[in-house]
Amino acid sequence: xxxxxxxxxxxxxxxxxxxxxxxxxxxxxxxxxxxxxxxxxxxxxxxxxxxxxxxxxxxxxxxxxxxxxxxxxxxxxxxxxxxxxxxxxxxxxxxxxxxxxxxxxxxxxxxxxxxxxxxxxxxxxxxxxxxxxxxxxxxxxxxxxxxxxxxxxxxxxxxxxxxxxxxxxxxxxxxxxxxxxxxxxxxxxxxxxxxxxxxxxxxxxxxxxxxxxxxxxxxxxxxxxxxxxxxxxxxxxxxxxxxxxxxxxxxxxxxxxxxxxxxxxxxxxxxxxxxxxxxxxxxxxxxxxxxxxxxxxxxxxxxxxxxxxxxxxxxxxxxxxxxxxxxxxxxxxxxxxxxxxxxxxxxxxxxxxxxxxxxxxxxxxxxxxxxxxxxxxxxxxxxxxxxxxxxxxxxxxxxxxxxxxxxxxxxxxx
Amino acid sequence: xxxxxxxxxxxxxxxxxxxxxxxxxxxxxxxxxxxxxxxxxxxxxxxxxxxxxxxxxxxxxxxxxxxxxxxxxxxxxxxxxxxxxxxxxxxxxxxxxxxxxxxxxxxxxxxxxxxxxxxx
Numbered sequence: 001x002x003x004x005x006x007x008x009x010x011x012x013x014x015x016x017x018x019x020x021x022x023x024x025x026x027x028x029x030x031x032x033x034x035x036x037x038x039x040x041x042x043x044x045x046x047x048x049x050x051x052x053x054x055x056x057x058x059x060x061x062x063x064x065x066x067x068x069x070x071x072x073x074x075x076x077x078x079x080x081x082x083x084x085x086x087x088x089x090x091x092x093x094x095x096x097x098x099x100x101x102x103x104x105x106x107x108x109x110x111x112x113x114x115x116x117x118x119x120x121x122x123x124x125x126x127x128x129x130x131x132x133x134x135x136x137x138x139x140x141x142x143x144x145x146x147x148x149x150x151x152x153x154x155x156x157x158x159x160x161x162x163x164x165x166x167x168x169x170x171x172x173x174x175x176x177x178x179x180x181x182x183x184x185x186x187x188x189x190x191x192x193x194x195x196x197x198x199x200x201x202x203x204x205x206x207x208x209x210x211x212x213x214x215x216x217x218x219x220x221x222x223x224x225x226x227x228x229x230x231x232x233x234x235x236x237x238x239x240x241x242x243x244x245x246x247x248x249x250x251x252x253x254x255x256x257x258x259x260x261x262x263x264x265x266x267x268x269x270x271x272x273x274x275x276x277x278x279x280x281x282x283x284x285x286x287x288x289x290x291x292x293x294x295x296x297x298x299x300x301x302x303x304x305x306x307x308x309x310x311x312x313x314x315x316x317x318x319x320x321x322x323x324x325x326x327x328x329x330x331x332x333x334x335x336x337x338x339x340x341x342x343x344x345x346x347x348x349x350x351x352x353x354x355x356x357x358x359x360x361x362x363x364x365x366x367x368x369x370x371x372x373x374x375x376x377x378x379x380x381x382x383x384x385x386x387x388x389x390x391x392x393x394x395x396x397x398x399x400x401x402x403x404x405x406x407x408x409x410x411x412x413x414x
Numbered sequence: 415x416x417x418x419x420x421x422x423x424x425x426x427x428x429x430x431x432x433x434x435x436x437x438x439x440x441x442x443x444x445x446x447x448x449x450x451x452x453x454x455x456x457x458x459x460x461x462x463x464x465x466x467x468x469x470x471x472x473x474x475x476x477x478x479x480x481x482x483x484x485x486x487x488x489x490x491x492x493x494x495x496x497x498x499x500x501x502x503x504x505x506x507x508x509x510x511x512x513x514x515x516x517x518x519x520x521x522x523x524x525x526x527x528x529x530x531x532x533x534x
Contacts, residue, residue: 047493048531058458068463069485098483102460106453125453154493156503200483203512234458269510 042076044161045311046149059233061089066158070095070197071235075163080326081307084353084361085138086166088228093235094143094164094249096207099198101255104238111178111223111240115192115261118183125239128225132173132181135222138360139245140167140328141252144275144297148400153287155400162305167328167361170243172224176217178259184213190262191216193242195255209251209275210266211244220245223256245359246331248297248402250275271296276399283402284395299331301404302390304364304382311409315370324365329384330404333358336383339366343377343408344392350380358385375412463487472526475519483511494533500524 041050042064054065057073066072073093079086106125114120123131143164148157158164179191192210199206215221222243224232232238237254244251250270266272276294277283282301285292304327315321327337333355338347353363370376383389394405463485467476480489495503501524507513508520515523 048491051491054461056461058460065487066491067485067488068461068465071460072488100460103455103457105455107455149493154495156492156495156499158488159491159493199511201512201514204483205510231454231456234456238456239453273510 044149044159046159046161047154048159049149049161057093057235059089060093060235061087063090063093064161064163066160070098070100072158072160073235074160075166077161077163077305077307080163080305080361081324084326084356084363085168085228088168088230088233088236091141091166091168091227091233091236092143092164094158095197095235095254097197097199097204099200101196102234104196104234104255106239109239109257111257111259113178113182113259113261115259116185116188116263117179117261118185121178121182123178125225128173128223128240132177134171135174136169136171137220137222137243137245138167138169138356139243140165140300140359140361141243141249142166142300142303144248144250144401145399147403150394150403151396151400152394153396155398157400165249167326168227169229169356170222170224171226171229172222172240172243174219175221175223175242175259176219178223179217179261182261184217184261185263187263188213188261189264190266192260192262192266192268193251193253193256194258194260195237195241195253196257197255205269207253207270208266208268209242209253210262210268210271211251213261215244246299248275248300250297275401277401278397282391282395282404283397284391285397287396287398297401300328301330301388301402302334302382302384303328303330303404304337304380304390305407306378306380306409309378309409309411313409313411314414315368315411317370317372317413319369321368321370322365323368323378324363325380326361327364327380327382328361329358329382329386330388331384331386333385334362334382335385335387337364338381338383339364340379340381341368341371341376344379344406347381370411370413373413375410377408377410379406379408381406465490467526468530470526470529472522472529475515475523476526479513479515479519479523480507482513483507489527490531492531494531495527496533497524497528500527500532503527 041052043050052065053062055062064074071093075090075092079090111123145157146164147162149159149161190210192208194208224243240256242253242256275297277297278285278292279295306325308324337350339350340347350364350366381390390404390406465486467473467486508515
């Protein structure tokens with residue numbers, strides 16, 4: 001049981017939020033490029049960036065519609081200002097294949113563990129809850145292509161702004177416990193995960209992802225049956241999804257019902273041809289660059305965001321404001337968040353909110369006064385405990401993966 | 415706005431308290447009840463897309479091919495793509511995902527996509 005990863009005392013969190021909320025933030029979130037309404041679309045600051053806000057998806061509140069079928073739903077960014085954990089009904093949604101079961105009967109559902117193991121096992125959902133020690137971990141789930149719409153030059157794919165991510169408290173069973181029950185045999189190399197979704201036509205490759213055996217046995221990779229204390233919404237993978245802390249969401253297979261231990265490297269389409277990144281720092285290449293070695297996407301780098309101030313916000317000169325946001329360390333803990341009020345010439349360390357574990361969002365805030373009528377560039381930059389930080393220049397690749405450039409917004413006087 | 419955000423923060427705190435109670439306060443004998451309550455049959459309906467491809471020469475190909483696997487929004491919300499990029503998308507849909515598109519439709523669909531959302 002990873003007690004250290006449990007949510008800290010709610011009291012400290014309330015204090016942090018109340019302290020921030022009481023300092024006069026009214027108006028900082030003005031008419032919003034983030035939130036939109038059902039009548040007026042969200043307009044992201046990139047070409048062809050208008051999106052409707054919809055409430056038509058099951059178990060979901062207002063979401064930004066990227067695609068109806070199979071669903072791609074983005075979390076409105078204002079949600080990230082309301083708490084460190086993203087509510088289940090606002091958590092982003094991303095499916096590859098349109099044949100998604102719309103009815104899940106827990107009585108007949110089974111999770112199979114098979115392949116290069118001593119004994120194949122088949123578990124009911126009650127088995128998972130009753131026969132295995134539960135673990136909990138707070139972790140960010142971020143789409144590989146989060147923020148793709150900001151790539152310059154633009155690239156094809158889901159045209160997300162920054163809301164293809166979310167943070168939840170996941171509860172479930174460690175993958176290690178399940179694999180130990182089945183008994184991984186000598187010579188196993190990878191573990192492959194498959195869910196109930198399939199393509200519409202038989203030629204479409206079934207969506208499956210694999211992790212190395214050592215990673216699968218690290219005790220942190222989890223088969224989750226609860227999210228923020230509740231069952232997962234169907235569109236987030238009910239009844240089970242894989243949780244791979246610190247790794248991009250492509251590995252977090254939804255509606256997980258099949259775990260197969262492999263003695264050969266997985267060469268299925270979704271591992272060998274899709275979700276590949278240049279094997280360069282932050283997957284960064286020059287547009288048009290050829291001959292770069294490609295590898296499967298994997299760990300997340302750090303990121304940080306403003307959540308209560310948008311680009312173009314207006315302040316009274318000299319008035320004290322709290323500027324705040326969220327940050328995460330990626331594949332390891334967040335070490336610090338730096339804030340600049342002058343376009344990166346000077347940096348100060350931000351205050352950090354409660355620590356929910358190394359894979360979670362963490363809130364940050366700073367005091368800020370607009371010094372004159374001259375517009376100022378505010379920037380925020382996260383550092384993780386391994387020393388990695390965000391690049392000042394945007395990383396780029398042809399798939400639109402792994403963007404984590406320092407966020408920069410311009411503010412000016414009223 | 416401020417009141418709203420404080421309110422939402424407090425609601426959230428309440429839900430975390432509930433989570434903690436559930437995580438640490440459920441006696442072993444209560445676990446089965448917890449589990450059986452948790453595992454309800456979930457039945458949902460996914461909305462149909464109300465978006466269509468705009469009219470034009472080749473719209474029939476887009477409708478009959480692209481919509482097999484995904485709604486039109488995926489195409490309509492792309493940035494304007496170059497000829498080469500649209501062609502690569504079409505070829506990927508055919509060769510990888512299995513769109514049953516005859517050879518003679520490729521260029522017609524390309525011209526259509528270029529027309530509705532092409533880079534000039």
